[in-house]
Amino acid sequence: MATLNVLILVCLGYVVLLFGVAFAADRLAAAGRGKWLRSPLIYTLSLSIYCTAWTFYGAVGNAARSGLEFVTIYLGPTLVMVGWWWGLRKLVRVGRSQRVTSIADLISSRYGKSNTLAICVTTLAVVGGTPYIALQLQSITLSFSIFAEADPTGLYREGSSVFWVAAGLAVFAILFGTRNLDVNERHHGVVTAIALESVVKLFALLAVGIFVVWGIAGGLAPMMERIDASEIGKWNVDASRWATFTFLSAAAFICLPRMFQVMVVENDDESHLRTAAWAFPLYLLLMSLFVVPIAVIGLDLMPKGSNPDLFVLTVPLSQGNDWLAMLSFIGGFSSATSMVIVTAMALSTMVSNHVVMPIWLSTHEGSASVSGDVRTIVLMARRVSIAVIMALGYFYYRVSGGGAALASIGLVAFAGISQILPALVGGLFWRGATRTGALVGLSIGFILWIYTLLLPGMGGGIIPISVIENGPFGWGWLRPQALFGIEGIDPMVHSVMWSLSLNTIGFCVASLLSFPSPLERLQGAQFVNVFDHSVAPQGWTGSVAQSEDLMIMTQRILGVVPAQEFFQAEAERQNGRTGRLPEPTPGFLQRLERELSGSVGAATAHAMIGQIVGGASVSVEDLLAVADESAQLLEYSSQLEAKSNELSRTALKLREANTKLTQVSKQKDAFLSQVSHELRTPMTSIRAFSEILRDTDGLSAEEQTRYAAIIHDEALRLTRLLDDLLDLSVLESGQVSLNTGDGSLSAVLDRAISGALAGGDGKLSVRRVRASERIQLHTDLDRLGQVFINLISNAQKYCDAALPELTISTHDVGGQVVIDFVDNGSGIPAEAQALVFEKFARVGSDKAGGAGLGLAICREIMQRLGGDIAYLPGQGGAAFRVSLPVAYQQAAQ
């Protein structure tokens, strides 16, 4: 027979084992070994602190009272895990990227690092967590009392045992949970111990279940028959409770501070969620697999009136299976201790970061840099918080009398903590959610929960019976369990429905009506679009900041060595060498704040740096993040605009190119027909006269000579034409090789005039201003001479004055030497002026002569030489201006 003393010994031994495991795990992690400590399996098992003593004992009690209803408590979390892609993934990412320390920290961080909000959430969590801790105390006490009854020799008093259990758990939590300060440094020891406890409690419950099904009932089929034959053997679940509790447990699974602690804060690797998404529901399924069989067998075997919450213990005991009962006791003990440790850790972090530290900061105004160790203050605050929280749980247990069924206390806590849900979900998915909205929603939900559920549930006359029955001051519509006169709803469903729906409505309406601060909007963008930019949200201007002050403060929070390491790494990042304090750049301040928030929470870290630095600034990038949506839209539309502009430009270019091509094609056709025409004329006469020479007999020698001369002339003309064409094509294709040399302009003109006038009839007189021609040239003199010859012979050919006269004058126009060739003829008609430089362009086709290529060749030559030739209108006669290339001219000496 297991005596109470043996039981206590086993308990103590178990605690020592847990200590050992936690200690070893911490050592392993510190040594950088033990990769399995960070495995998805450990993560999944640590999640199972969801299953508390309430689950261990209370689920069976619940099943004995109302059948399958207990399963809703597991179905909610299963749905959340199954839908991890929607919610948990984002929650974990946000938690990691913002270095969040608790659920209160998350909410406060999301709504502009508001400490008011953090205090609200902390209060809610403490008030909601207190009944829950009371529940664990109750379950341990109850299970002790079972063994005490069976052991008449033991000295056992319920009141003192509750106290000692509470005190023991507090010490346990302090030793485990406040070993290090930075919450973001994972508590490998605690997590590993919790994982071990999960295995123990699952093993215990499965052992009892297997014993019941195969040991007592005699197999699966007989078990099913017994279930159907029992008093709970028919489906009898209230639809509203089924739906409400499933939802409630899902909500609480996300919002419970201890769940947040293990799920988000202690998360090492996001991909662990992928495994936990199926492994944790599997764990829950196994936990609830044997609940109904145990309940049914308990109802069968145990005497009427025995507490169904303890069937897990009493059924093995009644069968004389003491060791199984002991195992099951250890299972229940595990459930309670792990829950209490993590809850106390999470709550104490919240209390110290959001209540104690702000108060300390405000009483030590401007003294964040005064020397002294903040670490001891924070750690002390945490330890005291744990003690206070445990004391609160103890007193709740005493006040409520411990009479209510386990399950209902748990549900009260669930309903309380679920009031965070609207602010949490809204904050993660809705950028329009504001701090005011969150405050209003939380307050409404909190007050309604206290009024409709917590106070009436506590009994003990906190709310007089008359108020519950008739409402305060006799206002019937304010009755706590029938708000607005709507009666007949289950009190639990009633409270959850009213508090959560009015909470949500208040949250949405106040969010819609209020206007968020810039920091809030920044954080909102960071949270909602966390997968787009997982970066720090917020900029400091470090102009006033003193690196030394920051260093002192950081040392006091992180400890001397980590702080120095952090600052040196920062200095190295900034100027590539250690040994100097880093400049307080916004990026550095941001990283520092993030680092500090891992120890004291976002709001406190923000306030502390704010005290030293003086003010936060919002950088342009941050504003861009806020204006993300509109910026994206704008960018998109401007991109579209740019593209369409580019398209229309391209289309225009294409059209121009097409027009040019068409013109070139036309020019080519015209050119070809011109060439063939030009070639045909001399060919025709050559053919005609050679036929005459061949076919006509008796031509006189004189005639023969004349005809041969014509043929010779035409052949010459043909040759000239072909030479010109060749010349032109060479010039146009750019293949011409220039033969540069030095000479004076006047010499070039002399040669050109004598050459041009040599074969002519000599009618043309040339007037020159020799003085201005004394210019030294460095160019292709022959080509330039060719141009001059062409112009002079044109004047000779086309000048229609009675006494043709050509004036050649040299000027300096804007630093450039130009030579004008002006004759005294009638000039070129205005409509033909634009065409004179085109190929085969001849003014008045009546005067035979050149092929119309001369001026075209001139223009090509001048352009090759770097100058130009143009028609000069309004000079009385035909006038051409030759501009000499700038680079090739030199002033006369």
Add this chain to the structure above:
Amino acid sequence: MTPEEQGEHRRPSLFLERQSYRRRRLMDAARLLPFLGAALLAVPLLWPDESDGTGAVPLSAAIFYIFACWAVLILINVVFGFAARRLAAREKGDAEADTWQR
């Protein structure tokens, strides 16, 4: 660029597109799963209970239904988890298209 070169250039991109398409659909499935679960678990709301006087569903049948639904959800999640891991591993070289980014 010759046609052959173009063909070679395009083939891997076609393959990637199909892969990212698969990934998208897998994510859709993951998103739909909680709704499937909620629908399955809402079915008991329609069952008659003892108050109707008509034949209520026996508890063993109810247990069987609920645990079967539960197991199915877990199995689907297992399959999804492994599929997602395989896709993530396959795309490890392609940092831009990290499955866990979005």
